Amino acid sequence: MQSQDDELAPATPSAAPAEPDAVTLGLNDFESLGLPEPLLAAIRDLRFVRMTPIQAQALPTMLKGEDVAGQAQTGTGKTACFLLATLDTLLRTARPADGSPRALAIAPTRELAIQIANDCESLTTYTDIKHTVVCGGLPWGAQAKALEQGTDIAVGTPGRLLDMIRGGKLKLGRVEVLIIDEADRMFDMGFIDDLSAIMRHVPPPGKRQAMLFSATLSHDVMRLASRWLRTPRRFAVEPDKIAAERIEQRLYHVSSREKVLLLMGLLQKEQPVRTMIFVNRKVDGEELAWRLTNNGFETVYLSGDLPQKKRLRIVEALKAGQINTLVATDVASRGIHVDDVSHVFNYDLPQDAEDYVHRIGRTARAGASGKAITLACEDTVGALPAVEKLLGAPIPVAYAEDTDFVPDRAGRFPRGRGTFTGWPPPSLGLAEKASDTDLPPRAEGSGGRRRRRGGGGRRS
Numbered sequence: 158m159q160s161q162d163d164e165l166a167p168a169t170p171s172a173a174p175a176e177p178d179a180v181t182l183g184l185n186d187f188e189s190l191g192l193p194e195p196l197l198a199a200i201r202d203l204r205f206v207r208m209t210p211i212q213a214q215a216l217p218t219m220l221k222g223e224d225v226a227g228q229a230q231t232g233t234g235k236t237a238c239f240l241l242a243t244l245d246t247l248l249r250t251a252r253p254a255d256g257s258p259r260a261l262a263i264a265p266t267r268e269l270a271i272q273i274a275n276d277c278e279s280l281t282t283y284t285d286i287k288h289t290v291v292c293g294g295l296p297w298g299a300q301a302k303a304l305e306q307g308t309d310i311a312v313g314t315p316g317r318l319l320d321m322i323r324g325g326k327l328k329l330g331r332v333e334v335l336i337i338d339e340a341d342r343m344f345d346m347g348f349i350d351d352l353s354a355i356m357r358h359v360p361p362p363g364k365r366q367a368m369l370f371s372a373t374l375s376h377d378v379m380r381l382a383s384r385w386l387r388t389p390r391r392f393a394v395e396p397d398k399i400a401a402e403r404i405e406q407r408l409y410h411v412s413s414r415e416k417v418l419l420l421m422g423l424l425q426k427e428q429p430v431r432t433m434i435f436v437n438r439k440v441d442g443e444e445l446a447w448r449l450t451n452n453g454f455e456t457v458y459l460s461g462d463l464p465q466k467k468r469l470r471i472v473e474a475l476k477a478g479q480i481n482t483l484v485a486t487d488v489a490s491r492g493i494h495v496d497d498v499s500h501v502f503n504y505d506l507p508q509d510a511e512d513y514v515h516r517i518g519r520t521a522r523a524g525a526s527g528k529a530i531t532l533a534c535e536d537t538v539g540a541l542p543a544v545e546k547l548l549g550a551p552i553p554v555a556y557a558e559d560t561d562f563v564p565d566r567a568g569r570f571p572r573g574r575g576t577f578t579g580w581p582p583p584s585l586g587l588a589e590k591a592s593d594t595d596l597p598p599r600a601e602g603s604g605g606r607r608r609r610r611g612g613g614g615r616r617s
Contacts, residue, residue, distance in 0.1 A: 186213070190220060193248045195283035196241060203279060209234030212241075214392040220245055222366050224386040226379065228393035230372040230518040236276050236338070239368045243334045244277075246366065247286055247309055253331045256307020258289075260334040261359065263352065265342035267292040267314055267465065268472055272494050273338065274312045286310065291327065293317045294465025301326045315343070315351035322358055329358040333365050335385070340371040340378045341511060346488065349381070362387035372518075373511050373547075403521035405528045408541075408552040413534040417448055420504060421563035423530060424454055424482070429500035431475075433493075434484045435516050437505040437537070444570045445504060446484040447577040451567035457579040459485040459493075471580050479585060487512050496522045501529045506537035510547040 186208045187200050208216065211229040219225050219242035229235040243260050250259065264270040270292045277288045289303040291313030297320075304311070304326045311318070311327060321327035337343070343352055359365065367386045371378045374393065382389055411419050424432070436442040439460055446458035457480045459471050468489075474480050476495055485493075487507065498520045507513050513531075520527025531552060533541055545551050 190216060192220075192241065192245055195248065196244055196280065198283045199280045202282065205237070209238075209394075211235050211392060211394045212238045214394075215390075216242060218390050218392075219366075219368060222246070224362070224367045224389040225369070226374060226382045226386060226389040226391045227368070227370045228372070228374045228391075229370055230514055233394050233518075235370050236273055237280070239336050239338070239370065240273070240277055240280055242366075242368065243310070243336065244280060244284070244286060246334055248284065250333060252307075252309065255328070255331075256305075257328040257331045258304075258308050258311040259331055260310040260336070261318075261329060261332050262310065262312040262336040262338065263318065263343075263355070264312070264314060264338045265346050265348060266488070267294050268468070268490075268493055269339065270312050270314050271469070277310060277312065288312055291317050291321055294468070315348040315355065319351050319354055322355065329355070330360065332359050335359055335365055335367040337367070337369045337381075337385070340369050340381060341373055341375060343381075344377050345509070352381075356385055372514050375511075403526045404517055405526070406517065406531070406552050407528065407555045408531045408533055409555055409557055410533050410538070411557065413536050415562060416504065416532050416534055417445065417565055418562040419532060419557055420502060421449065421452055421454060421565070422557070422561040423502070424449075425563060426561065427500060427528070427530075429528075430481070431478075431495065431498050432482050432500040432502060433490065433498055433516075433519050434482065434502040434504050435490070435507070435512075436484060436486060437507060439486055439489075441505070442484045442486055442489075443577050444572075446579050447570055448565065448567045449482065449484070450577075450579050452563070452565060454482060455579070455582050455584060456482040456484055457582065458577065459483060459489045460576070460578070461486065461489040462576070463578065467578070467580070471578070474580070480580075480582065487515065490519075493519070494522070495519070496525065498522070499527055501527065503529070503531040506531060506533050506540045506544065508537070508540050510540070510543040513544045514547065 187205060188197060211227055211233050215225050215227050215238055219239070227235060227238070239262075247259055253259065262270075262273055264273060270290055274288055274290045281288070286309045287307070288310040289300065289308040289312070291300050291304070291311050293314060293316055300317070301321065301324070304321065318327065322329070337352075343349060362385060367389070369378070369382050369386060369389070374391065409419060420434070434445070436445060439462065442458050442460065446456045449456040457471060457474075459468065463471075471480070472493055475483055475493065501517050501520045503513065503516060507516065517529035520529060541552075
């Protein structure tokens with residue numbers, strides 16, 4: 158769906174009116190918020206039947222224009238939460254004559270920024286509100302032109318946003334709403350310096366509304382919130398409650414030599430509809446995807462080193478149901494939101510407990526149930542106490558039978574012969590272009606500006 162370019166159009170009735178049981182489940186909860194009719198019409202089209210816990214807690218406060226610090230991970234409805242509050246503001250205020258953005262949403266990864274933009278497009282169907290994606294891996298010129306022509310919402314990653322500011326293409330002096338999504342990841346990925354530089358161009362606290370969301374509201378995150386938010390109201394959806402409600406968790410203790418054998422056995426036994434398998438290191442992910450594929454489990458590997466066009470094609474194929482098994486690192490998978498992931502496998506226990514919460518949140522989305530299965534070997538089991546402390550409960554332990562181990566018939570992994578991604582899968586009958594496996598994308602920027610060295614972190 159495309160945002161309209163003419164004046165704000167009046168809402169039209171939904172093509173498929175909500176069924177009676179949808180109303181009883183809480184559609185009136187959204188309507189009782191006093192949202193403009195164009196937003197309510199989009200909500201009906203999307204068939205949102207009731208507010209999620211974070212929406213019910215935070216939206217009334219956000220709609221009053223107050224600053225908010227929310228604890229919620231993927232799958233909790235936080236994106237719709239901050240977008241509805243933002244769009245409500247923009248529909249009630251005038252657009253600047255110079256066309257500079259009135260809202261700025263900052264995300265740690267390109268995929269997450271694109272997902273936010275996609276959700277924004279769905280919610281602005283009956284409005285003339287425009288949004289522009291500003292992130293690396295996509296054409297600089299097209300983004301710069303869109304900003305020059307005027308936009309209401311800029312959604313981007315810190316590196317490219319800062320490049321556009323320094324290039325004179327992005328002016329943030331008229332921003333009314335500031336959104337910082339997955340703030341904990343900003344620290345993990347080294348973006349705090351870039352964020353600080355961006356904030357110098359945004360109106361100060363009190364002169365605009367700010368919404369910060371994070372999987373955990375750690376000391377570092379709240380310290381950041383105290384700098385850029387004015388007396389924020391704090392809301393939280395606890396990760397242990399989310400996990401306990403809809404996700405069946407299971408932990409196997411297994412040696413590192415037998416992990417892949419057990420993983421294949423569990424894939425064979427569980428027959429997942431769609432699964433995401435998480436590894437801690439890129440080099441391990443590549444080999445694991447290759448090994449699974451060569452044992453008959455068609456698998457695609459998503460790496461942060463892939464050219465952006467190929468990364469986006471893989472994400473689109475995952476959403477379209479063309480990929481059933483995806484191996485990824487935490488960084489590479491950020492921003493991937495797919496509702497029908499039935500299983501999440503932690504091939505490695507994450508070293509950061511918060512990553513565990515992010516990972517298992519990929520299943521049991523949109524009210525569904527799911528399974529999160531973790532393989533704890535001697536190399537990563539040391540991270541288990543921190544994970545269970547964060548969850549507030551031990552992960553139930555399961556014991557593998559001999560029949561759960563499937564022999565590995567793939568042979569020796571051919572290291573150094575190129576990057577294996579498994580995309581496109583053989584079942585699609587598509588030939589992979591040589592350009593798709595060329596070097597990673599060069600550092601972004603304008604005019605060939607060199608990538609800054611030092612404490613700025615990986616630019617995205």
